[in-house]
Amino acid sequence: MSQNQPIKALEASVNDVVSVKLKDQRIFRGRLTRCDVYMNLTLADAEEIEDDQAKAKYGQVLIRGNNILWIQVPE
Amino acid sequence: MSQNQPIKALEASVNDVVSVKLKDQRIFRGRLTRCDVYMNLTLADAEEIEDDQAKAKYGQVLIRGNNILWIQVPE
Amino acid sequence: MSQNQPIKALEASVNDVVSVKLKDQRIFRGRLTRCDVYMNLTLADAEEIEDDQAKAKYGQVLIRGNNILWIQVPE
Amino acid sequence: MSQNQPIKALEASVNDVVSVKLKDQRIFRGRLTRCDVYMNLTLADAEEIEDDQAKAKYGQVLIRGNNILWIQVPE
Amino acid sequence: MSQNQPIKALEASVNDVVSVKLKDQRIFRGRLTRCDVYMNLTLADAEEIEDDQAKAKYGQVLIRGNNILWIQVPE
Amino acid sequence: MSQNQPIKALEASVNDVVSVKLKDQRIFRGRLTRCDVYMNLTLADAEEIEDDQAKAKYGQVLIRGNNILWIQVPE
Amino acid sequence: MSQNQPIKALEASVNDVVSVKLKDQRIFRGRLTRCDVYMNLTLADAEEIEDDQAKAKYGQVLIRGNNILWIQVPE
Numbered sequence: 001m002s003q004n005q006p007i008k009a010l011e012a013s014v015n016d017v018v019s020v021k022l023k024d025q026r027i028f029r030g031r032l033t034r035c036d037v038y039m040n041l042t043l044a045d046a047e048e049i050e051d052d053q054a055k056a057k058y059g060q061v062l063i064r065g066n067n068i069l070w071i072q073v074p075e
Numbered sequence: 076m077s078q079n080q081p082i083k084a085l086e087a088s089v090n091d092v093v094s095v096k097l098k099d100q101r102i103f104r105g106r107l108t109r110c111d112v113y114m115n116l117t118l119a120d121a122e123e124i125e126d127d128q129a130k131a132k133y134g135q136v137l138i139r140g141n142n143i144l145w146i147q148v149p150e
Numbered sequence: 151m152s153q154n155q156p157i158k159a160l161e162a163s164v165n166d167v168v169s170v171k172l173k174d175q176r177i178f179r180g181r182l183t184r185c186d187v188y189m190n191l192t193l194a195d196a197e198e199i200e201d202d203q204a205k206a207k208y209g210q211v212l213i214r215g216n217n218i219l220w221i222q223v224p225e
Numbered sequence: 226m227s228q229n230q231p232i233k234a235l236e237a238s239v240n241d242v243v244s245v246k247l248k249d250q251r252i253f254r255g256r257l258t259r260c261d262v263y264m265n266l267t268l269a270d271a272e273e274i275e276d277d278q279a280k281a282k283y284g285q286v287l288i289r290g291n292n293i294l295w296i297q298v299p300e
Numbered sequence: 301m302s303q304n305q306p307i308k309a310l311e312a313s314v315n316d317v318v319s320v321k322l323k324d325q326r327i328f329r330g331r332l333t334r335c336d337v338y339m340n341l342t343l344a345d346a347e348e349i350e351d352d353q354a355k356a357k358y359g360q361v362l363i364r365g366n367n368i369l370w371i372q373v374p375e
Numbered sequence: 376m377s378q379n380q381p382i383k384a385l386e387a388s389v390n391d392v393v394s395v396k397l398k399d400q401r402i403f404r405g406r407l408t409r410c411d412v413y414m415n416l417t418l419a420d421a422e423e424i425e426d427d428q429a430k431a432k433y434g435q436v437l438i439r440g441n442n443i444l445w446i447q448v449p450e
Numbered sequence: 451m452s453q454n455q456p457i458k459a460l461e462a463s464v465n466d467v468v469s470v471k472l473k474d475q476r477i478f479r480g481r482l483t484r485c486d487v488y489m490n491l492t493l494a495d496a497e498e499i500e501d502d503q504a505k506a507k508y509g510q511v512l513i514r515g516n517n518i519l520w521i522q523v524p525e
Contacts, residue, residue: 006490009483009512022144023517024100025474033084039514040081044150060150062084064114067098067144069472069517075494075510097219099175108159115156119225135225137159139189142173142219172294174250183234190231194300208244210300212234214264217248217294247369249325258309265306269375283319285375287309289339292323292369322444324400333384340381344450358394360450362384364414367398367444397519399475408459415456419525435525437459439489442473442519 009073010035019049019072020063028061029054032073039065084148085110094124094147095138103136104129107148114140159223160185169199169222170213178211179204182223189215234298235260244274244297245288253286254279257298264290309373310335319349319372320363328361329354332373339365384448385410394424394447395438403436404429407448414440459523460485469499469522470513478511479504482523489515 010018013032020028020043027050030043046061047054085093085107094104095118102125105118121136122129160168160182169179170193177200180193196211197204235243235257244254245268252275255268271286272279310318310332319329320343327350330343346361347354385393385407394404395418402425405418421436422429460468460482469479470493477500480493496511497504 004484005486006484006492006512007486009492009510023474024098024144026144028145034079034081036080036082039512042081042084042148046147058147060084060148062081062114062146062148064140064143064145065514066141066516068514069474069476070478070514071512072496072508073492073510073512099173099219101219103220109154109156111155111157117156117159117223121222133222135159135223137156137189137221137223139215139218139220141216174248174294176294178295184229184231186230186232192231192234192298196297208297210234210298212231212264212296212298214290214293214295216291249323249369251369253370259304259306261305261307267306267309267373271372283372285309285373287306287339287371287373289365289368289370291366324398324444326444328445334379334381336380336382342381342384342448346447358447360384360448362381362414362446362448364440364443364445366441399473399519401519403520409454409456411455411457417456417459417523421522433522435459435523437456437489437521437523439515439518439520441516 007035007037007039010039010041010071013073016074018043018074021069021071022063023067023069028058028063030061033060036065039068039071041065041071082110082112082114085114085116085146088148091149093118093149096144096146097138098142098144103133103138105136108135111140114143114146116140116146157185157187157189160189160191160221163223166224168193168224171219171221172213173217173219178208178213180208180211183210186215189218189221191215191221232260232262232264235264235266235296238298241299243268243299246294246296247288248292248294253283253288255286258285261290264293264296266290266296307335307337307339310339310341310371313373316374318343318374321369321371322363323367323369328358328363330358330361333360336365339368339371341365341371382410382412382414385414385416385446388448391449393418393449396444396446397438398442398444403433403438405433405436408435411440414443414446416440416446457485457487457489460489460491460521463523466524468493468524471519471521472513473517473519478508478513480508480511483510486515489518489521491515491521
């Protein structure tokens with residue numbers, strides 16, 4: 001899989017803080033600790049975000065890739 | 076499958092208490108007893124949670140992976 | 151398929167009374183008579199449940215696995 | 226495929242009257258004339274049911290399996 | 301594929317007028333000109349139907365099978 | 376793939392103006408420039424249509440096949 | 451894969467500014483940096499657009515292809 005693959009942008013962000021928007025419109029922010037090609041991923045120190053504020057803290061969360069709309073990753 | 080796979084975070088949580096958010100916005104909390112790569116899983120002593128309170132108790136529940144949004148697992 | 155597979159909890163419940171929550175939020179309760187790995191299943195003496203009461207009786211019902219949210223099975 | 230497969234309950238109902246609940250909450254009732262493993266099926270003398278009354282008559286209807294929630298079949 | 305397959309009822313209706321109900325609750329009526337095993341199909345002289353009246357005329361329409369709820373076909 | 380395949384009606388319409396109805400109920404109209412068997416397609420001079428009027432102009436648009444309800448093609 | 455494939459219009463737009471409409475009706479605009487055949491893609495300098503105005507800036511965003519309705523690409 002070449003560096004041109006979109007999933008590479010996710011893999012390159014392991015250990016970085018990312019934001020994940022889900023189909024139910026919730027946003028999670030946390031440190032990316034694992035990901036796979038289906039965009040399944042785990043976040044450490046995960047927070048649910050509302051109006052740019054942490055609304056709830058969840059610790060470690062496993063997010064199912066098929067319910068993800070987008071992921072904001074560091075440049 | 077390497078330890079970097081997100082599903083490993085679920086497998087490592089067997090026998091621990093986890094919270095599972097479903098597509099219909101319900102949250103189940105219970106002791107994880109089984110899981111597979113599709114995120115199908117069984118919980119023992121499962122409770123439906125509302126406002127951090129147990130709203131209903133279900134005993135053993137089998138949850139279908141494709142309707143899961145996220146799973147909170149111990150760190 | 152080992153006993154650790156979630157679907158084994160369903161197979162072990164054949165002939166037992168189970169409750170099945172569907173994506174449309176309806177709950178069916180009945181005696182599990184058949185199931186497969188997709189969670190397709192048949193219930194005998196199936197009842198639709200509302201507020202823990204039987205709202206409608208359906209006899210034998212075949213439920214499509216991909217529209218199931220969760221199944222409450224005996225421990 | 227053994228007799229334990231849920232789909233067998235559908236195949237055994239060919240020529241019988243069945244009721245089919247669709248994802249859009251409509252119920253069709255008619256004589257089952259054909260079915261396949263995806264739960265695609267055809268009904269003869271199909272009626273759309275509302276409050277246990279025939280609301281509309283459709284003659285022969287082909288129903289797509291992936292939009293079926295459940296099928297009531299004779300015991 | 302035997303004559304018992306539900307899709308055969310569709311194939312047998314080529315050149316006949318059929319009605320197609322879509323997931324968005326719209327109904328199209330027209331002469332079936334082509335179909336495949338996914339229930340993709342084309343209608344000639346297609347009309348959108350509302351309250352049994354033609355609401356809009358579309359000429360030739362290609363309908364995607366996976367968004368079809370049911371198809372009324374001649375007996 | 377024979378001429379009886381529904382997708383052939385789309386392929387035969389390359390360079391013609393078509394209308395595409397999406398799952399979100401929006402209609403695009405434009406000149407079909409490319410298509411594949413999944414009904415992914417590109418339109419040139421694409422317009423979003425409301426009440427038979429052009430509401431917005433988009434130039435070239437790539438539309439994802441799995442979110443298409445139907446495509447009106449020339450006869 | 452020939453130049454007639456719709457996905458080629460996306461590949462040809464790498465390094466160009468594109469707009470992406472998602473299933474939740476949000477539009478993202480940014481410079482396309484990567485894409486694959488599933489329409490997974492990454493945008494640099496991504497902005498969420500409302501009424502043709504930038505409503506929020508996200509930097510680099512990875513968008514999941516299966517939740518995309520359409521992509522506006524340069525001609």
